[in-house]
Amino acid sequence: MxxxxxxxxxxxxxxxxxxxxxxxxxxxxxxxxxxxxxxxxxxxxxxxxxxxxxxxxxxxxxxxxxxxxxxxxxxxxxxxxxxxxxxxxxxxxxxxxxxxxxxxxxxxxxxxxxxxxxxxxxxxxxxxxxxxxxxxxxxxxxxxxxxxxxxxxxxxxxxxNPSYSLYNKEVKSGGIKKIGSEDKYPVISFLPGSRKAEIKYHSGRIIESMLLIKKVYKDSFFIFPFKKEIDSSRFVSVLKKKNIPEKWYVITDSVSDALYSCDVTVVASGTASLEACFYGKPVIIVYYLNYLTYLIAKVLVNIRYVGLINIMANDCVVPELIESKFTPDNVFKEVDRFLKDDIYKKSVIDKISGTVSTLRIxxxxxxxxxxxxxxxxxxxxx
Missing domain, CATH: 3.40.50.2000 (Glycogen Phosphorylase B;)
Known part of the structure; x- marks a missing residue:
């Protein structure tokens, strides 16, 4: 053998x-x-x-x-x-x-x-x-x-690209399902990340962002996808600590269903931030690091963007809210702009589509x- x-x-x-x-x-x-x-x-x-x-x-x-x-x-x-x-x-x-x-x-x-x-x-x-x-x-x-x-x-x-190949297989097989209902708008998918530290640093900011969105968009609904192998207990505990009503959101183990169902995606930088771009929806990339880690990274990293879609395009195709810019107010502003400005939304989606098309093989x-x-x-x- x-x-x-x-x-x-x-x-x-x-x-x-x-x-x-x-x-x-x-x-x-x-x-x-x-x-x-x-x-x-x-x-x-x-x-x-x-x-x-x-x-x-x-x-x-x-x-x-x-x-x-x-x-x-x-x-x-x-x-x-x-x-x-x-x-x-x-x-x-x-x-x-x-x-x-x-x-x-x-x-x-x-x-x-x-x-x-x-x-x-x-x-x-x-x-x-x-x-x-x-x-x-x-x-x-x-x-x-x-x-x-x-x-x-x-x-x-x-x-x-394996992620893009898998997306194409799922689309062709009809295996992607809609989450939510017609009376819910907007539907926002939040992807906090897969590592424990990412969930630790991102959970509070994401949930505070959700509360700001809910104040303005009374019928909004939120999807939090975690793959089966990811421990989501810390995130769930923050939801409970903030007394978030369960009717406001759903937690699912299907990332593809969440990305397919939403009107806007807010996603932690990484592989998932590229996957989010396959679905033809507006994407906002967020990330927060331990401050010392961030300072070291600033010295070592020699690229203008952190999101894979922006790196591929060498352009700010989708907004990035990194470190101090990742605040609930800024997340709300970006989400709100996508929901209210159709011309801006279309221009971003067109840029996303054009960049993703380079992965086709x-x-x-x-x-x-x-x-x-x-x-x-x-x-x-x-």
């Missing part, structure tokens, strides 16, 4: 890892998959070496608080790799951890593939030298990334990536 190790460090990576594992297993029945991942990775058929719940942290200062835990998991991974000598190691983002794994694997002559490499175009571009030395090839999920790696002389492949991202890894690495070693 061939052995592969897949490492993701956060919920969005867990989602991509699970799809990749399913696709790899379709290539051959004689593959055992092991992972640093979460519930989705495990349900896809991988044996977990460690759970990402111990690793998924946000920002520099939060990482410092978990250094002992991260080192413990890293030592466990090192031991497993030395003992099992997998046929391939597949890394998904999470560079601070994954670079250490890559270096060890390279030294043991184990091929390393980076599926969704770190965002070197946003910060720490010098990491590309490490990638060139230790990584066999990279698979990117944005077309502009392909040119960056190609120019650097790195073997790179682009088969499309005939290939199936996860299936094509799995076949490449199997043909180039796994089948040749067995």
């Amino acid at each position: 061939a052995k592969i190790l897949i490492i993701s460090g956060e919920p969005s990576g867990d989602f991509f890892a699970s799809g990749l594992i399913k696709s790899i297993k379709k290539c051959s029945k004689n593959i055992d998959c092991y992972a640093i991942g979460g519930k989705q990775t495990e349900s896809a058929g991988a044996e977990l070496i460690a759970d990402i719940d111990k690793l998924s942290v946000m920002g520099f200062t939060e990482v410092l608080c978990k250094l002992k835990t991260i080192k413990k998991v890293l030592d466990k991974v090192y031991g497993w790799i030395r003992e099992n000598k997998p046929d391939a190691v597949i890394l998904i983002d999470f560079p601070s951890f994954n670079f250490k794994v890559a270096k060890l694997s390279y030294g043991l002559k184990i091929p390393v593939i980076y599926f969704i490499p770190p965002k070197i175009w946003a910060s720490r571009y010098a990491r590309i030298k490490f990638i060139k030395k230790y990584i066999r090839f990279v698979i990117v999920i944005f077309p502009f990334e392909y040119d960056i790696y190609k120019k650097a002389g790195i073997e790179v492949y682009y088969f499309g 005939d290939a199936l991202p996860l299936e094509s990536s799995a076949k490449l890894i199997y043909d180039r690495i796994i089948s040749k070693n067995n």
